[in-house]
Amino acid sequence: MLDSGDDVRAWSIPESTVLRLPVYQRILMNFQHRGLNTISSADLGRLSGENAASVRRDLSRLGSLGTRGTGYNVTTLIRQIDRVFATNEPHGVVLVGAGNLGRALVHSKNFFGHGAELLFVFDADPLLIGTELGGVTVLAEELIQAQVTSASVQLAVLTVPVAAAQSVAERLVAAGVRYILNFAPTTLHVGTEVTVRYVDLSIELQALSFYERDDAARHSGPSIGTAGITNSARSRKSRTHRSSAKPR
Numbered sequence: 001m002l003d004s005g006d007d008v009r010a011w012s013i014p015e016s017t018v019l020r021l022p023v024y025q026r027i028l029m030n031f032q033h034r035g036l037n038t039i040s041s042a043d044l045g046r047l048s049g050e051n052a053a054s055v056r057r058d059l060s061r062l063g064s065l066g067t068r069g070t071g072y073n074v075t076t077l078i079r080q081i082d083r084v085f086a087t088n089e090p091h092g093v094v095l096v097g098a099g100n101l102g103r104a105l106v107h108s109k110n111f112f113g114h115g116a117e118l119l120f121v122f123d124a125d126p127l128l129i130g131t132e133l134g135g136v137t138v139l140a141e142e143l144i145q146a147q148v149t150s151a152s153v154q155l156a157v158l159t160v161p162v163a164a165a166q167s168v169a170e171r172l173v174a175a176g177v178r179y180i181l182n183f184a185p186t187t188l189h190v191g192t193e194v195t196v197r198y199v200d201l202s203i204e205l206q207a208l209s210f211y212e213r214d215d216a217a218r219h220s221g222p223s224i225g226t227a228g229i230t231n232s233a234r235s236r237k238s239r240t241h242r243s244s245a246k247p248r
Helices: 015-033 041-048 052-060 074-084 100-107 141-151 162-174 201-219 233-243
Strands: 091-096 116-123 136-140 155-158 179-182 195-198
Touching: 015 041, 015 052, 015 074, 041 052, 091 100, 091 141, 091 162, 100 116, 116 141, 136 141, 141 162, 155 162, 162 179
Parallel strands: 091 116, 091 155, 116 136, 155 179, 179 195
Antiparallel strands: none
């Protein structure tokens, strides 16, 4: 099992693992709430949509945590994932955009948590300035430079319209922000010293629409092929045969 003195070298953890760890943690916390003390890699993989080998490989980067034949201690795993994300050390976050999406994120049970502390909220709408959101007073965007710089905030969430996203991002970067989570459906052009992650819900919906249409084509009659040419019966037979196989 893990020794409390073991060091979690977060900088050596691949991005793919970093993105899976919070998923594992949600499952582990559910187990903890149910009073379950251990979990196997097989169960964690099944519940997270990963295979057991990938789970073991991911968790091995956190230290020697598992016990053969027993599995993983739930509380220990939660604590180690917390250490990776430094959730015991609150880090300030600024939100720009107090409209519907911004408010939905703030009121979400799990979005601002795990060490993230909402320090400032900014918006350009005079009707929103001065209102309260998440226990924080909404400030005018013109105050970004002064407020963010004085508080040394490095992480920002952007939920502004596309037309405003680039200029707001530039203000944030000038104020010292180095990590941006961007919900605006546009690419931000910032310096290489700034890390930007994108959450584009429209792209996700497009992707799902594609899979829906593709699955329907595989399980129905003739489909439209390349250049709008209807697939032949021979192609359709081959496609039907392939569709009977298990999805990759």
